[in-house]
Amino acid sequence: MEKSVYLDNNATTKVDLEVVESMMKFFKDEYGNPSSLYTLGQNARSAVEDARKRVAVVLNCEPRDVFFTGSGTESDNIAVKGVARRYKNKGNHIITSAIEHHAVLKSVEHLSKEGFTYDTAKVGKDGIVDVDHLKSLIKPETILISIMYANNETGAIQPIEEIGKIAKERGIYFHTDAVQGAGKLTLDVKKLNVDMLSLSGHKFHAPKGIGILYKRTGINPIPLFHGGHHELAVRPSTENVPYIVGVAKALEIAYRDIDEHRAKQTMLKERLKAGIMRNIGNILLNTPDNSVFNTLNVSFVGIEGESILFSLDEFGIAVSTGSACTSGSLEASHVIMAMGRDHTTSHGSVRFSLSKYTTEEEIDYTIDKVKSVVEKIRKISPYK
Amino acid sequence: MYSQTVMDHFRNPHNVGKMENPSGVGKVGNPQCGDEMIIYKKKKKKKKKKKKKKKKKKGAAIASSSMTTDLIKGKTIEEALALSNKEVADKLGGLPPVKMHCSVLAEDGIKMAIEDYRKREEEKKNEQKI
Numbered sequence: 451m452e453k454s455v456y457l458d459n460n461a462t463t464k465v466d467l468e469v470v471e472s473m474m475k476f477f478k479d480e481y482g483n484p485s486s487l488y489t490l491g492q493n494a495r496s497a498v499e500d501a502r503k504r505v506a507v508v509l510n511c512e513p514r515d516v517f518f519t520g521s522g523t524e525s526d527n528i529a530v531k532g533v534a535r536r537y538k539n540k541g542n543h544i545i546t547s548a549i550e551h552h553a554v555l556k557s558v559e560h561l562s563k564e565g566f567t568y569d570t571a572k573v574g575k576d577g578i579v580d581v582d583h584l585k586s587l588i589k590p591e592t593i594l595i596s597i598m599y600a601n602n603e604t605g606a607i608q609p610i611e612e613i614g615k616i617a618k619e620r621g622i623y624f625h626t627d628a629v630q631g632a633g634k635l636t637l638d639v640k641k642l643n644v645d646m647l648s649l650s651g652h653k654f655h656a657p658k659g660i661g662i663l664y665k666r667t668g669i670n671p672i673p674l675f676h677g678g679h680h681e682l683a684v685r686p687s688t689e690n691v692p693y694i695v696g697v698a699k700a701l702e703i704a705y706r707d708i709d710e711h712r713a714k715q716t717m718l719k720e721r722l723k724a725g726i727m728r729n730i731g732n733i734l735l736n737t738p739d740n741s742v743f744n745t746l747n748v749s750f751v752g753i754e755g756e757s758i759l760f761s762l763d764e765f766g767i768a769v770s771t772g773s774a775c776t777s778g779s780l781e782a783s784h785v786i787m788a789m790g791r792d793h794t795t796s797h798g799s800v801r802f803s804l805s806k807y808t809t810e811e812e813i814d815y816t817i818d819k820v821k822s823v824v825e826k827i828r829k830i831s832p833y834k
Numbered sequence: 835m836y837s838q839t840v841m842d843h844f845r846n847p848h849n850v851g852k853m854e855n856p857s858g859v860g861k862v863g864n865p866q867c868g869d870e871m872i873i874y875k876k877k878k879k880k881k882k883k884k885k886k887k888k889k890k891k892k893g894a895a896i897a898s899s900s901m902t903t904d905l906i907k908g909k910t911i912e913e914a915l916a917l918s919n920k921e922v923a924d925k926l927g928g929l930p931p932v933k934m935h936c937s938v939l940a941e942d943g944i945k946m947a948i949e950d951y952r953k954r955e956e957e958k959k960n961e962q963k964i
Contacts, residue, residue: 754869756893757844757893757896760836760841760844760893764845829850830847830850830851830896831870832861832870832871832872
């Protein structure tokens with residue numbers, strides 16, 4: 451039997467069958483446009499508004515503050531570009547971090563062509579944002595801070611509550627890209643002190659192509675698209691009814707069963723970590739203790755992540771690497787490099803990301819294969 | 835992403851290992867992109883007998899050095915110098931554009947090994963004169 455062990459859940463996840471089930475009716479029977487006034491349309495409208503309410507429960511916010519978008523990237527772009535452009539009369543300075551997802555980093559970079567300036571907060575060796583450094587970057591012109599909740603490569607949890615408090619005291623808008631926090635950490639926006647928060651459905655067992663943006667009432671980002679009145683014109687275009695129903699369902703399931711997921715995945719992650727540390731020498735952990743329970747990032751010193759990736763693929767194991775080439779560029783991961791690691795270490799980094807479907811047997815099989823693959827590749831490496 | 839030939843060479847790379855008493859060594863690499871290889875050359879009479887290499891790294895670099903060493907084994911120095919990275923990539927059934935530099939690395943390694951060999955020969959001659 452062909453084995454398949456999927457340990458790349460920070461890249462994307464398998465859609466939960468319960469989620470698929472909840473969506474089917476809206477493809478087959480209730481296919482109306484929510485803006486239509488007859489019954490078929492109004493049934494779709496009810497489904498969308500019901501989904502909005504369910505998401506609002508998880509986020510501890512008003513349903514009117516929940517917006518459905520096309521992706522996490524889109525949510526990030528609306529939050530960052532939309533808010534900066536709307537409030538540029540108040541100031542033109544933005545703060546982000548060195549380890550953000552490109553959806554935020556490239557948005558901020560783009561804004562610098564429109565007269566904005568920005569600074570990036572450093573992270574420590576543990577991959578966690580240095581709050582004191584961030585504070586020192588704040589200027590009178592700072593209007594927006596955008597810091598991710600949990601890092602996609604290392605799983606490091608960022609001090610969002612604390613940064614949110616700092617931003618609030620100074621009247622600076624605060625956005626968090628919470629894409630990797632969904633289903634793993636609380637998304638209570640009041641507790642987190644955030645003004646805006648982005649989510650991506652396919653990271654928590656909903657389909658690809660659906661995102662969520664929370665924005666506090668009173669903040670009015672300039673939309674990326676212009677069109678109809680949908681989503682209060684923050685994100686015009688006919689609502690993607692089945693996906694909206696699906697993403698709400700997936701979020702609900704993620705938090706309904708979160709205790710169970712946390713217990714099981716924490717145990718499996720520790721097992722994987724211990725197994726790798728026991729069996730393989732000369733490694734470096736890139737994941738700090740304060741991290742999401744599904745992510746483990748390890749550097750196998752002296753060899754390259756891509757070789758490990760392809761070799762594990764031969765055994766049906768899917769992982770990802772912070773090495774150059776997977777991203778199509780030749781630079782090592784900006785996240786691992788920001789932690790002060792050298793190029794060699796960054797190129798040897800491998801990320802294992804678990805999900806609720808990961809089993810103990812899969813973890814044991816993976817430990818075994820990682821061991822033999824690393825040994826084999828190290829044999830042909832000139833690195834000493 | 836990679837051709838079948840690349841994957842075959844990646845799985846079972848040829849001419850791997852450290853060579854004892856090489857007549858020339860070429861060490862090339864770019865730690866920023868994560869590739870490094872050492873090419874060893876051994877001279878046998880007028881012909882270059884064998885190339886061996888040790889390398890770290892990604893699929894394309896491993897496959898390129900494997901193919902390159904296959905191609906130049908038993909060739910004369912002039913023939914080896916004439917080998918281009920494009921030929922290596924073509925023999926591998928092509929490389930993705932972002933990985934072409936891996937084949938350049940192998941070509942550079944060969945040239946450097948030959949240069950090293952010539953330098954050593956030169957030094958030997960000078961020693962004899964003295």
